Amino acid sequence: MQKTKYLTLFVLGAYLLWLGYLLQTGLISQYINPKLAYLTLISLLLLGIMFIYTLTQVSVRTKQHSSCCDAQHDADDTHHHCNCDHTSKLKIKNVLILLLPLVLSWLVTPTSIGLSNNQAARVKTATASKIKGEARETTQLEIGEYLFEKPGAKRAAFLNSKFYLVGKVLRTSKLNSDELVLYRMLISCCVADAVPLGVVVKLPAKNDLQNEEWVGVTGKLEFRAFPKELSEVEPITNMVPPEKIYVYFTATDYEKLAAPVYEYLFP
Amino acid sequence: MVKLRNIVILIILTVLLCFSNQIMIPTEFVTKFPQLVTVFVSVVIQALPFVLLGVFGSAFLQQFVTVEMVEGKLMKLKRLPGILMSVGAGFCFPVCDCGVIPVVRRMILKQVPPYMAVAFLLTAPLVNPITLWATATAFGYNPTVTILRVLMAIVIGIVVALVVSYYFPRREDLLLEELLTSQLPEATGRETAATCEMVTAKKGLDWSQLISHANGEFLEVVKYLIVGALLAATMQVMVPKQVMLVFAEQPFLSVIAMMILAVLLSLCAEADAFVARSFTYHFSLGSVMAFMVFGQMLDLKNGVLLLKNFKRKPLMVIFGLVAWLVLIFAYLLNLLVSKQLIWGW
Numbered sequence: 213m214q215k216t217k218y219l220t221l222f223v224l225g226a227y228l229l230w231l232g233y234l235l236q237t238g239l240i241s242q243y244i245n246p247k248l249a250y251l252t253l254i255s256l257l258l259l260g261i262m263f264i265y266t267l268t269q270v271s272v273r274t275k276q277h278s279s280c281c282d283a284q285h286d287a288d289d290t291h292h293h294c295n296c297d298h299t300s301k302l303k304i305k306n307v308l309i310l311l312l313p314l315v316l317s318w319l320v321t322p323t324s325i326g327l328s329n330n331q332a333a334r335v336k337t338a339t340a341s342k343i344k345g346e347a348r349e350t351t352q353l354e355i356g357e358y359l360f361e362k363p364g365a366k367r368a369a370f371l372n373s374k375f376y377l378v379g380k381v382l383r384t385s386k387l388n389s390d391e392l393v394l395y396r397m398l399i400s401c402c403v404a405d406a407v408p409l410g411v412v413v414k415l416p417a418k419n420d421l422q423n424e425e426w427v428g429v430t431g432k433l434e435f436r437a438f439p440k441e442l443s444e445v446e447p448i449t450n451m452v453p454p455e456k457i458y459v460y461f462t463a464t465d466y467e468k469l470a471a472p473v474y475e476y477l478f479p
Numbered sequence: 480m481v482k483l484r485n486i487v488i489l490i491i492l493t494v495l496l497c498f499s500n501q502i503m504i505p506t507e508f509v510t511k512f513p514q515l516v517t518v519f520v521s522v523v524i525q526a527l528p529f530v531l532l533g534v535f536g537s538a539f540l541q542q543f544v545t546v547e548m549v550e551g552k553l554m555k556l557k558r559l560p561g562i563l564m565s566v567g568a569g570f571c572f573p574v575c576d577c578g579v580i581p582v583v584r585r586m587i588l589k590q591v592p593p594y595m596a597v598a599f600l601l602t603a604p605l606v607n608p609i610t611l612w613a614t615a616t617a618f619g620y621n622p623t624v625t626i627l628r629v630l631m632a633i634v635i636g637i638v639v640a641l642v643v644s645y646y647f648p649r650r651e652d653l654l655l656e657e658l659l660t661s662q663l664p665e666a667t668g669r670e671t672a673a674t675c676e677m678v679t680a681k682k683g684l685d686w687s688q689l690i691s692h693a694n695g696e697f698l699e700v701v702k703y704l705i706v707g708a709l710l711a712a713t714m715q716v717m718v719p720k721q722v723m724l725v726f727a728e729q730p731f732l733s734v735i736a737m738m739i740l741a742v743l744l745s746l747c748a749e750a751d752a753f754v755a756r757s758f759t760y761h762f763s764l765g766s767v768m769a770f771m772v773f774g775q776m777l778d779l780k781n782g783v784l785l786l787k788n789f790k791r792k793p794l795m796v797i798f799g800l801v802a803w804l805v806l807i808f809a810y811l812l813n814l815l816v817s818k819q820l821i822w823g824w
Contacts, residue, residue, distance in 0.1 A: 220694060220698065224694075227527075231524070231527075234524070240524070242517070243517065243520055243521035243524050243525075244521055244524055244525050248525070248616070251525070251528040251529075251616070252524060252527070252528065254528040254531070254532065255524075255527045255528040255531055258528075258531040258532070258535060258693075259531065261690060262690060262693060262694050262697065265687070265690040265691070265694065266694060269691075306698070306702055309702050309705055309706065310698065310701060310702060310705065312705055312709070313519065313520050313523045313524075313705060313708075316516045316519065316520060317516065317520045319516075320512065320513050320516040320517075321513065322513075322516075322517045322520070323513035323514055323516075323517050325514060325517065325518070400618075401525055401616065401617055401618075401619060401753070401756065402521035402522060402524065402525040402753070403517055403518055403521040404518045404521050404522050404525075404711070404712070404715065404753070404756060405619075405756050405759070479619070
């Protein structure tokens with residue numbers, strides 16, 4: 213039983229340190245929507261209570277256990293009544309399962325969830341724009357909100373503005389060589405529910421941009437009738453409202469960027 | 480003493496490590512492994528607070544609400560009001576699908592009509608507040624999924640309970656002989672779900688008992704959550720989308736596939752919504768709903784506990800009927816409701 217207590221203490225302590233570290237370093241935003249980080253704080257609080265309780269039990273049992281239980285354990289290990297907690301026996305293999313997420317997250321740096329496997333382009337540093345100028349910064353999420361929630365006059369006003377849009381490149385044979393999809397992943401809860409939201413961007417000239425490269429573009433957007441050819445391009449179809457239109461961004465300038473600190477969009 | 484099996488595993492791991500550069504690991508796996516880990520860890524992190532709240536809620540009620548309180552109310556009621564009351568009781572008890580079995584067994588032994596106990600058995604893990612909150616959070620506080628899940632559970636619970644009331648009206652029809660002939664188990668009922676049960680409450684709050692219960696239940700439940708999250712992440716990241724879509728695009732087959740998956744994963748009610756959500760981009764709303772509803776009514780984990788307590792014939796009737804009803808409801812959802820309802824996009 214003491215072994216179980218020590219193992220429980222070890223597992224709870226490890227979880228406490230792990231979650232505390234993720235919150236402290238901000239790494240939590242690589243896994244979940246930071247707006248829901250308060251839920252992880254709740255986890256920390258409850259795990260802390262359980263850890264402190266187990267810690268006290270270990271010290272108390274160390275002093276008392278032999279007088280209370282040992283003799284009875286030797287005589288009959290199945291049925292006796294004392295105040296010791298016999299509800300769970302934590303085995304080593306269970307401990308290994310319990311520690312799996314901790315070990316894996318320690319060994320493997322959280323990676324950006326994207327639509328292709330091009331990891332080479334994913335260099336993460338904060339970056340500043342050289343072309344933004346007077347253009348108003350927008351996101352695929354904001355464009356989506358205008359598409360789905362703000363039809364009419366507001367949408368028209370939105371179309372007349374000059375915008376700066378950041379996203380990752382997705383090349384597809386369904387588009388011309390000077391066109392690409394600029395997308396970002398939207399996370400509602402955690403990266404398991406990441407959805408790509410993308411805008412078709414026409415660049416001023418042919419370019420050598422690769423899949424998953426981060427790019428910033430300035431220009432104007434318009435809404436066009438959604439063609440069937442693009443129905444297999446997921447980031448675009450995710451932004452097609454019931455009236456079957458899609459966003460077409462004509463860029464006057466573009467620049468390569470390093471990945472932003474917060475890669476994902478959070479509603 | 481170190482077991483021989485552990486030594487063998489250690490030797491195999493050492494040999495694998497030594498020859499790791501010569502082992503052919505698919506490039507696709509190596510490339511996608513970091514993504515898999517990220518998805519896996521994110522599901523675990525997001526589900527943890529709900530599992531913890533669930534185990535603390537369960538431990539808290541264990542201290543304050545006795546099964547006798549519920550039994551006292553239920554035994555006075557007629558068939559339909561009794562079934563509805565049993566379903567309503569589920570809203571107050573944060574018990575998971577394995578924790579509910581010892582409670583139901585005890586209810587039947589205490590002369591609560593079996594159909595009422597079955598209604599509670601099928602609905603309680605799905606309609607309790609912790610599960611509701613977890614489902615709402617997992618699906619971005621979009622009420623559609625949460626409401627559909629609760630409604631589906633309630634309708635299935637009522638229909639199955641009514642069938643049980645006609646075909647298995649007596650407790651002898653449902654419980655194993657040895658349970659009926661033997662004494663009621665000790666209040667703790669430790670021989671079944673050691674960490675997941677409701678016991679007779681004591682007067683006043685015993686913090687030590689409360690945290691001890693929460694501790695044990697947490698360590699038991701998280702184990703299944705981790706295995707489930709790993710499988711879900713593997714399916715999401717590793718299985719080519721085209722393979723998934725073979726099932727996903729079939730409104731009937733996709734439901735069956737997700738029901739089987741739910742049984743195999745054996746996820747806890749507080750955690751399954753987070754795993755289910757990761758399937759929403761491949762599978763339709765009906766299939767995801769089948770996963771969340773059927774998985775909480777029957778899975779490998781509680782299947783073992785059910786067989787230890789109930790007769791096979793009624794179990795087959797009950798869960799056969801549950802399977803058909805889930806299949807029909809989910810199939811209808813697939814035909815009638817768009818997946819866009821899940822996200823509002």
